[in-house]
Amino acid sequence: MLRHIIKLIWNNKKNNFLLFVEMFVSFIILCAVSSFMYFNLQKISQPLGFETTDRLSILLDDLYSKDSLLVADMMTQLDIQLKQEPEIEEVSYTNGPFPFSGNQWTTSTENNGIPNHTLTCETTEDYHSTMDISLKEGRWFRKPLTNEDKDEVVVNQAFIDKNLGGKYTLDSFINIGEEKKLVGIVETYKYNGEFVPNDPTVISYIPKTDRNIMNVVLKMKPGTSIAFQEKLIKIITDVTKSTSFVINNLDDERKKSSHDTWVILSVLLACSVFLFINVAMGLFGVLWYNINKRRSEISLRKAMGATNINIITQFLTEIGGLALLAVIFGLIFAIQVPLFKIIDVDSQIMYTGIGFSVIFVLGLVLVCAFYPAWKGAQIHPATGLKEE
Amino acid sequence: MITLQNINKLYRTDTIETTALNNINLQVDEGEFLSIMGPSGCGKSTLLNIIGLLDEPSNGKIEIKGQTVSNYHTKETAKFRNEHLGFIFQSFHLIPELSVMDNVQLPLLYRNLSQKERNQMASVALESVGLNNRMEHFPSQLSGGQKQRVAIARAIVGKPSIILADEPTGNLDSVMGNEIMNILLQLNQENKTTIIMVTHDENMAHKTHRLMRLYDGRQL
Numbered sequence A: 001m002l003r004h005i006i007k008l009i010w011n012n013k014k015n016n017f018l019l020f021v022e023m024f025v026s027f028i029i030l031c032a033v034s035s036f037m038y039f040n041l042q043k044i045s046q047p048l049g050f051e052t053t054d055r056l057s058i059l060l061d062d063l064y065s066k067d068s069l070l071v072a073d074m075m076t077q078l079d080i081q082l083k084q085e086p087e088i089e090e091v092s093y094t095n096g097p098f099p100f101s102g103n104q105w106t107t108s109t110e111n112n113g114i115p116n117h118t119l120t121c122e123t124t125e126d127y128h129s130t131m132d133i134s135l136k137e138g139r140w141f142r143k144p145l146t147n148e149d150k151d152e153v154v155v156n157q158a159f160i161d162k163n164l165g166g167k168y169t170l171d172s173f174i175n176i177g178e179e180k181k182l183v184g185i186v187e188t189y190k191y192n193g194e195f196v197p198n199d200p201t202v203i204s205y206i207p208k209t210d211r212n213i214m215n216v217v218l219k220m221k222p223g224t225s226i227a228f229q230e231k232l233i234k235i236i237t238d239v240t241k242s243t244s245f246v247i248n249n250l251d252d253e254r255k256k257s258s259h260d261t262w263v264i265l266s267v268l269l270a271c272s273v274f275l276f277i278n279v280a281m282g283l284f285g286v287l288w289y290n291i292n293k294r295r296s297e298i299s300l301r302k303a304m305g306a307t308n309i310n311i312i313t314q315f316l317t318e319i320g321g322l323a324l325l326a327v328i329f330g331l332i333f334a335i336q337v338p339l340f341k342i343i344d345v346d347s348q349i350m351y352t353g354i355g356f357s358v359i360f361v362l363g364l365v366l367v368c369a370f371y372p373a374w375k376g377a378q379i380h381p382a383t384g385l386k387e388e
Numbered sequence B: 001m002i003t004l005q006n007i008n009k010l011y012r013t014d015t016i017e018t019t020a021l022n023n024i025n026l027q028v029d030e031g032e033f034l035s036i037m038g039p040s041g042c043g044k045s046t047l048l049n050i051i052g053l054l055d056e057p058s059n060g061k062i063e064i065k066g067q068t069v070s071n072y073h074t075k076e077t078a079k080f081r082n083e084h085l086g087f088i089f090q091s092f093h094l095i096p097e098l099s100v101m102d103n104v105q106l107p108l109l110y111r112n113l114s115q116k117e118r119n120q121m122a123s124v125a126l127e128s129v130g131l132n133n134r135m136e137h138f139p140s141q142l143s144g145g146q147k148q149r150v151a152i153a154r155a156i157v158g159k160p161s162i163i164l165a166d167e168p169t170g171n172l173d174s175v176m177g178n179e180i181m182n183i184l185l186q187l188n189q190e191n192k193t194t195i196i197m198v199t200h201d202e203n204m205a206h207k208t209h210r211l212m213r214l215y216d217g218r219q220l
């Protein structure tokens, strides 16, 4: 029977070619779209690693141009003033790569000739408590007591996995350009937002009096009104004698940081749903037409002893076989991308996307074919043989 | 072999009701060659379809080979058709995408047979209609007479005991028509196959054992 069906597909290649192309193209598009979606879904499925609710951030972007003694004095003042406010529960400071800044500072080290890229951030010693960062293992770094003290660092799990090959001991020294003492591990710290990949990251200490401080983060009492920001502005203006600072609500920043990706994903999803509804209707229409054109063949087969099940099986095998061929042909192209690392995306993600596409396309084709095939099998043999 | 009792067939549409067959009683013996004649629209094809279990009578009883086939379910009729009945149609009904060989094997696909057995049986059938040199041709490459010979090979490949032929020579010129008629006569004589044939040709009808005339759904 299989040979019989293969002959039918082959000898009808002119009619089947368009269907084949349609299924091939749909498969390729689906591979790309589903891999891209999965890539992004995997990213947002990993938590940010810190809290944004009731957190304010103050951007101070001109400290580095000021005299360092002046800055030290100013920051000490600011810290005292802020901590006096009952609405402010906690205060801490970071350098350039602060939450949702879009900034990325990287260092590269070589490990047996393989470059390791690492994101670096610097924060004060109380940052984890201000931001509710929970540690998987170990503890947050402390303020060094003497100048000779080696800096302590906290790294994320991605750093452990990718840059240390999964091997580590807490309180041992690691080399990231300089020797640092590894004291704690967080699962994720995606400070630039949900859709940013969880790349290897190292967080180390910076004093709050440093000229490289760019950001103040505040943990507010829940329910603090927006009116407090006026007071805040006054405090900062008084202490810094400048108005070049920006206050942001981290919840808003968080939403803003993923907004564009959500738009892209939604548009893409809508387009693919639309595309596949079209493909499904097209397939359904073509199959409906094909099977109707073959009414006399169906009647003939029934006259020769075919049961309804025989007829349905035949049509599903024909169209399923054609779909399988289109998918195999598509796989030859699709598989190259992860196999030869044509795009810099985790190949696991693409294999998952491709696997999903195989199942989806074959499933869609069979679902679309079932009704026409079933309807075709209901054709009364006497009527189908009369037509012509 | 075949017994029809009080067969009626009504076609109902929204507007009209047609009586295609009116109280037909018929007995066909084993090995008999029966021809059916009558003007167009008198119910010949309907009668043949009912005997071939392709259509159900509105009422009446059909017995073939001692079995009351009018009570069969669709699955049983499919099996019965496959094993006991062979069909030949005026317009051949060959599948254009399949070679002569594959067309002839069609009834065998619905039996549990190996490819080898099917090839062998099809070759024998094609040989008996003189077409063993055209096995790999496609229907479009054959003349009308050759197409009908392929259809006969397909009808006999499963060794049915009954062949139902609806105007098998209707689309052929007289030379080709006679060729087909001779094959049918030979089948009937040599294999003792029971044949019921609808025809418009008096000469052909007279070569068969018995002639039944229909007029407006009634036996004359």
Ligand SMILES: Nc1ncnc2c1ncn2[C@@H]1O[C@H](COP(=O)(O)OP(=O)(O)O)[C@@H](O)[C@H]1O
Pocket (backbone or CB within 6 Å): A383, B011, B012, B018, B019, B020, B038, B039, B040, B041, B042, B043, B044, B045, B046, B047
């Ligand atoms: N499916 C059908 N629906 C309605 N009327 C039909 C149908 N098939 C046949 N008829 C009618 O039944 C009568 C007999 O048709 P048929 O058996 O095909 O005649 P013929 O003797 O020419 O083979 C005709 O009047 C025809 O119009």
Ligand SMILES: [Mg+2]
Pocket (backbone or CB within 6 Å): B044, B045, B046, B166
């Ligand atoms: Mg007729």
